Amino acid sequence: MIEVRGLTKTYGAVRAVDDLTFDVRPGAVTGFLGPNGAGKSTTMRMVLGLDRPTSGSALVGGRPFPRLGEPLRAAGALLDAQAVHPGRSGRDHLRVAARTQGLPLRRVDEVIEQVGLGPAARRRVKGYSLGMRQRLGIAGALLGDPAVLLFDEPMNGLDLDGVRWVRRLVRDLAGEGRTVLLSSHLMSEMEQTADHLVIIGRGRLIADAPIAEVMRGEHAGRKVVVRTPSTDDLAGALLRRGLRVHPTGDGDLLVEGASAETVGDVALETGVAVHRLAEQQHSLEEIYLDLTGDSVQYRVAGAPEPAGQVRA
């Protein structure tokens, strides 16, 4: 279990992490999402005691990480797969880590096997592909057989097989009852991998909810498409309810911020026929863009603004 309470980190005038409070529970994969610069890495670093919070706290298994006796047994992390001595073999890198942490050397061969690094483990890291470095980083995180795992962009640089392998691995780790916090920019992957989402923007919490709830659009604002022969009457009635209504171009109306039930009820009260009524289904990517639209710090000039900005 990871407990984050009022966690804040400022760098000069920049509030990299701003009063974050959330839990990461065991037995589930928690996806950690946010635009570039949102504060994900800084949060993970503070959880691991690598950065000092300006205020607030982060506990791992009920204690601050730096005060844990055997930290690698409590939590393992992949933060930066490049941070490995290039002249060492992958196996030697893991052996040094195991020795420093008082872990049995047999764990080294076990994790090499677990991540499928195989014979490459005896080669120098400088010859590794990005995907092999990711696997080595994940092996390092697993070394202490920890109850808590933090993976910052573990799918970076992996091919499709690699991505599927990471997905299976994190699902298995959560299935064993471990706590897994996973950041990724690959929304389709997150959709298939995570049970729960913590979404941040500009250091602040935007959503903390089961993925099914986020996917239902409860946090991004629902949208309903309705077809009626009495477009003007229904649009007027919906607008009087304070709902946002847009013509879709093919004669339907798009209603923002309402459920199908609400729109159906308004149609009934107004006495207009409804020929079609459907809540729009969104991909996690669309919902994510909707939620984080206001908090994107780095936008390409001329890039379209994400649609909608309804906030939970």
Ligand SMILES: Nc1ncnc2c1ncn2[C@@H]1O[C@H](COP(=O)(O)OP(=O)(O)OP(=O)(O)O)[C@@H](O)[C@H]1O
């Ligand atoms: N050591 C530092 N000194 C100054 N500013 C920093 C430092 N580390 C991070 N920041 C700033 O804090 C903010 C959060 O950065 P962070 O790397 O945590 O975001 P992130 O969500 O992990 O981004 P990305 O998805 O791009 O990895 C950014 O504005 C970043 O520039």
